[in-house]
Amino acid sequence: MKQKLLFSLIGAIIIFAWQFLSYAMPNFHRAASTYTPAQDSILQMLEEAGLSQGMYLLGQPDPSLSRAEQQASMDKLEGKPWAVINYQKANSMSMAMPMIRGLLVCFVISFLLFWLFLQQKNPTLTNRLLLALAVGMIGFFFIPYANFIWYKAPDIFAHFADGIVPWLILGFLGHKMAALKTKTVN
Template sequence: MKKLLLPTLAVGVILFVWQFLSWAALNIHGAEQQYTPNQEAVLQVLSEQLEAGSYFLPQAAPGSTADEQEAFMKEHAGKPWAIVHYREAFEVNMAAKLIRGFVIDLVAGFLLVWLLSQMAQADMKRAVLASLAVGFMAYLSIPYLNSIWFEGNTLGHLVDAIVPWGLSGLFLGWWMNR
C-alpha cells in the first residue's frame, strides 16, 4: 500500500493542477461556458419558470403516449432547443469544491497507479500508453458520447484526456522504473 501512496499523490496533483490550468488559467473550455449580454434577462425568465434542476427543452410531457411523442417531435423539428442546468442561488464556496475535486483526483490517481502496478512490466512506453488509454476511455464514454446526442463542443475535454493523463503516464513510467 505504501508503494502506491506517493505516486497516487503525485498523479492527483498533476490532475488537479491541470484542471485549474484547463478551466481557469488557459480557458480551454471557453466554448462550453459562453457569455451572453442577455444573461440577466435569461436568468430572470428562468427564475420565474423553473425550479432548480437540469432540463432538456423542449420535450414531451411525462406519460405521453407514443403517438403524442411522435407528434411532439414533428412539431418541434427544426426549432430551437436547449439544455439548462438551473440553480436558484450562485454558491461561491470554492474551498469545498476544490477539496472535493482533489479527492476525486486522488481516487483517479490511485486507480491508475493500481492498474499500472498490475502489469508485469510497466515500462515508460506501457505506462504512457495505458495512461492515455484511460484518458481516452473517459473522454469517449462521457463527453464525446454526450456531444453526439447534445451537439456540444468537446475539444477541451479531448485536451484534458491527453495532457494530464499523458503527463501522469510519463511520471509513472519514470517512477515505476527508477
C-alpha cells in the same frame, strides 16, 4: 505502499493543476460558458416561471403524452431551437469544499492508475504511456464524447485534450516511480 501514496499525491496535483489550466486559465473550456448579455432577463424569466432546481432539456415532447402524440410533437420540433439548462436557484462562490473534493477525486484516480501500472506484465514506458492514455480516452469517450453526440457541447476538443495531456504526464511519471518500486523490492 509509500510509493503508491506518493504517486497518488503527485498525480493528484498534476491532474488538479491541469484542470485549473483547462477551466480557469487559459480556459480551454470557455466555449461551454459563453456570456450572453441576455442572461439577466433569461434568469429572471426562469425564476418567474417557478422552475425547480435541476437540469432540463428544452425542445422535447411532454412525457405524459401518448406515443402517437409524442411522435407528432417530435415531428413538429424537428429543425426548431432546443436548449439544455442547468438551473440552480442560488449562486455560490464557495470554492473550499469543491476544491477539496476535486483534489480527493484526483488522488483516488491517481492511486488507481498507479495500481494498474503495477499490474502490467510488460511494464515498458510505451506500455505505461498507452495504459495511461487508454484510461484518459475511456474517461473522454464515456462521458464528454457520448454526451457530445447528443448535446453538442462546444468544448469537446478541450475535453479531448483533458483525456490526453495529463494522462501522458502521469504515464511517464508513473513509469519512473513504478520502476523505482520494483528496484527497491528486488
